Amino acid sequence: MxxxxxxxxxxxxxxxxxxxxxxxxxxxxxxxxxxxxSQSKIELNIEFNKAVALMKDKKYIEAIEAFEKTxxxxxVPSYLxxxxxxxxxxEYDNAKLYxxxxxxxPENIYDESYAYMSACYYLYxxxxxxxxxxxxxxxxxKVQTVDEQTKTLLVDTLIILKQYEKALxxxxxxxxxxxxxxxxxxxxxxxxxxxxxxxxRADLKTLNPELKEKILWFKIYSNLKTxxxxxxxxxxxxxxxxxxxxxxxxxxxxxxxxxxxKLTNKEYLQKLQYFDEDRNSDFIFYFAPYIFSxxxxxxxxxxxxxxxxxxxxxxxxxxxxxxxxxxxxxxxxDPIIRVYKLSQLVKTNSKSYELYNLGLAYAQIFxxxxxxxxxxxxxMLNPGNKLFASMTLLSAKRINKEISEKKYIESNILKNxxxxxxxxxxxxxxxxxxxxxxELENKEGIYYxxxxxxxxxxxxxxxxxxxxxxxxxxxxxxSKDPVVYILSMxxxxxxxxxxxxxxxxxxxxxxxxxxxxxxxPLIITEFYIDALKSIGMLAHANFDIYDNKNPTYLRTxxxxxxxxxxxxxxxxxxxxxxxxxxxxxxxxxxxxxAAYLQASMPNEAILNISLIKSLLKDPNAxxxxxxxxxxxxxxxxxxxxxxxxxxxxxxDIELSGFEExxxxx
Numbered sequence: 170m171x172x173x174x175x176x177x178x179x180x181x182x183x184x185x186x187x188x189x190x191x192x193x194x195x196x197x198x199x200x201x202x203x204x205x206x207s208q209s210k211i212e213l214n215i216e217f218n219k220a221v222a223l224m225k226d227k228k229y230i231e232a233i234e235a236f237e238k239t240x241x242x243x244x245v246p247s248y249l250x251x252x253x254x255x256x257x258x259x260e261y262d263n264a265k266l267y268x269x270x271x272x273x274x275p276e277n278i279y280d281e282s283y284a285y286m287s288a289c290y291y292l293y294x295x296x297x298x299x300x301x302x303x304x305x306x307x308x309x310x311k312v313q314t315v316d317e318q319t320k321t322l323l324v325d326t327l328i329i330l331k332q333y334e335k336a337l338x339x340x341x342x343x344x345x346x347x348x349x350x351x352x353x354x355x356x357x358x359x360x361x362x363x364x365x366x367x368x369x370r371a372d373l374k375t376l377n378p379e380l381k382e383k384i385l386w387f388k389i390y391s392n393l394k395t396x397x398x399x400x401x402x403x404x405x406x407x408x409x410x411x412x413x414x415x416x417x418x419x420x421x422x423x424x425x426x427x428x429x430x431k432l433t434n435k436e437y438l439q440k441l442q443y444f445d446e447d448r449n450s451d452f453i454f455y456f457a458p459y460i461f462s463x464x465x466x467x468x469x470x471x472x473x474x475x476x477x478x479x480x481x482x483x484x485x486x487x488x489x490x491x492x493x494x495x496x497x498x499x500x501x502x503d504p505i506i507r508v509y510k511l512s513q514l515v516k517t518n519s520k521s522y523e524l525y526n527l528g529l530a531y532a533q534i535f536x537x538x539x540x541x542x543x544x545x546x547x548x549m550l551n552p553g554n555k556l557f558a559s560m561t562l563l564s565a566k567r568i569n570k571e572i573s574e575k576k577y578i579e580s581n582i583l584k585n586x587x588x589x590x591x592x593x594x595x596x597x598x599x600x601x602x603x604x605x606x607x608e609l610e611n612k613e614g615i616y617y618x619x620x621x622x623x624x625x626x627x628x629x630x631x632x633x634x635x636x637x638x639x640x641x642x643x644x645x646x647x648s649k650d651p652v653v654y655i656l657s658m659x660x661x662x663x664x665x666x667x668x669x670x671x672x673x674x675x676x677x678x679x680x681x682x683x684x685x686x687x688x689x690p691l692i693i694t695e696f697y698i699d700a701l702k703s704i705g706m707l708a709h710a711n712f713d714i715y716d717n718k719n720p721t722y723l724r725t726x727x728x729x730x731x732x733x734x735x736x737x738x739x740x741x742x743x744x745x746x747x748x749x750x751x752x753x754x755x756x757x758x759x760x761x762x763a764a765y766l767q768a769s770m771p772n773e774a775i776l777n778i779s780l781i782k783s784l785l786k787d788p789n790a791x792x793x794x795x796x797x798x799x800x801x802x803x804x805x806x807x808x809x810x811x812x813x814x815x816x817x818x819x820x821d822i823e824l825s826g827f828e829e830x831x832x833x834x
Contacts, residue, residue, distance in 0.1 A: 724760070
């Protein structure tokens with residue numbers, strides 16, 4: 170039998186006394202309030218209340234004998250209290266007998282609705298039969314008025330049914346305050362702002378040291394989920410003071426999980442309609458051009474091909490024939506293969522544009538550590554190139570790299586001379602500092618029609634309008650690009666209401682003929698998966714491309730296996746890709762961590778987190794390491810692990826035992 174619980178709805182009805190709510194106490198029983206004042210009824214009232222007192226003293230056998238005497242006049246409340254007494258004695262067959270006496274009488278639905286629903290609740294606890302929960306829900310719909318006690322019972326029923334939002338709505342309608350229960354429900358539905366408010370209130374009201382421990386632990390959990398570093402460090406300081414006697418960490422240990430839906434559908438949609446900083450930079454890297462010389466003469470635009478200042482520029486291209494011939498071939502390759510092959514072309518005497526191109530290739534597979542490495546080398550060889558300078562700062566931002574000469578680089582970028590002046594300044598404005606002033610009339614005319622120029626116009630408009638721009642050359646002229654196609658689909662049409670908008674997306678979004686979205690630079694796959702999540706269609710999409718061995722597709726297939734299939738197959742795929750192409754990027758490492766967690770291999774997941782921490786000095790790995798140290802109350806210098814909020818699309822932090830505790834509270 171599952172762990173038995175006596176919940177908040179179980180309360181004492183003392184004759185002529187106000188309702189007294191007692192939480193999580195096995196002595197809780199039901200009082201009777203409506204005895205008339207005849208002499209015999211007064212005597213029965215006294216007998217009934219004596220029985221209640223016996224129940225409070227845990228003298229259950231004597232209480233049962235007393236309640237047997239009151240059945241003739243106070244039938245249903247007596248049955249209920251007898252049943253509860255047997256329940257507390259763990260004589261479940263006898264308890265069931267008396268609960269059934271109430272449940273089997275349909276008149277009790279209307280005349281004794283609260284007692285009827287209470288009997289249903291206990292019968293569910295004894296037999297785990299959902300029909301009793303259904304009876305509670307149907308009774309609530311039938312009764313004309315719902316009193317406070319019935320609402321409390323309804324909250325507990327909804328919690329068992331895992332309808333937490335509805336449970337919270339009912340709890341908030343109850344006149345008496347139960348701050349701690351509200352806090353628990355807010356934690357469960359993910360409203361951590363409100364959870365913090367009610368945890369603080371509950372903490373002020375209680376003197377119970379065990380409850381204070383739990384409150385502090387739940388505060389730390391809330392801080393970890395929201396990334397409120399300052400509050401987290403304050404609460405960890407309090408934990409350090411109480412560490413010697415602290416036990417809540419054993420009852421509710423933190424553990425790492427794969428959360429396939431970390432955000433709501435609406436939040437996923439908002440991330441696509443108005444980019445955060447990371448997606449902003451991903452967008453820039455995706456559309457940025459490959460460069461074929463150390464002068465501002467020739468670039469390769471993904472939409473227009475070669476763009477050259479004049480005919481002599483092509484002669485220069487011929488002078489660099491060997492590298493550029495290879496580059497032309499590799500640009501058309503799978504992005505991971507492109508990185509692998511371009512890295513083999515880089516030598517100690519490589520030109521700055523060769524280093525830049527390799528940095529860009531790394532950025533397009535989300536390996537920002539190597540992207541920064543090669544962008545910064547390109548910049549050092551050619552500090553007059555504004556594009557190299559801005560890409561150095563942008564990639565450094567993605568890995569939280571502090572650059573000592575950052576102010577000098579910024580001042581250099583904002584001067585109106587140098588190579589790729591407009592491109593460099595716009596990347597800086599859009600990706601580093603939006604307040605930067607860029608004179609648009611200074612943009613290089615020959616590159617005005619490049620897709621990179623149009624993508625920066627698009628980002629500039631999005632940052633101003635805080636939504637997908639209504640008018641954009643990028644969307645109008647490049648709808649065949651996978652990312653542009655998704656953005657065009659997501660743009661809400663004039664006069665289209667929310668229902669029509671979501672319905673159109675669900676009807677027309679490509680879920681079968683979708684090969685273009687399953688391979689290529691990683692921003693494409695991220696866009697596609699987030700779009701599917703935003704409209705609730707992820708499980709309906711076809712992620713199979715027959716006989717496709719391209720590594721970016723295989724990585725997408727691994728993501729699919731984590732979400733919808735076999736995580737152990739995902740592990741095999743990811744490890745093979747890492748080995749074959751010498752990948753040490755954060756993105757693949759964290760996919761491996763997620764796959765190990767999903768495959769119930771936590772030790773391997775923790776080992777990979779340690780590897781990420783060692784190789785990449787990644788703050789996310791520090792954060793997860795800190796979580797595990799808090800679990801063990803290893804709090805010495807713990808703040809060093811929490812420099813910024815944790816951010817990963819799949820990996821999350823949860824509390825073991827929390828859901829059961831909520832049911833039992």
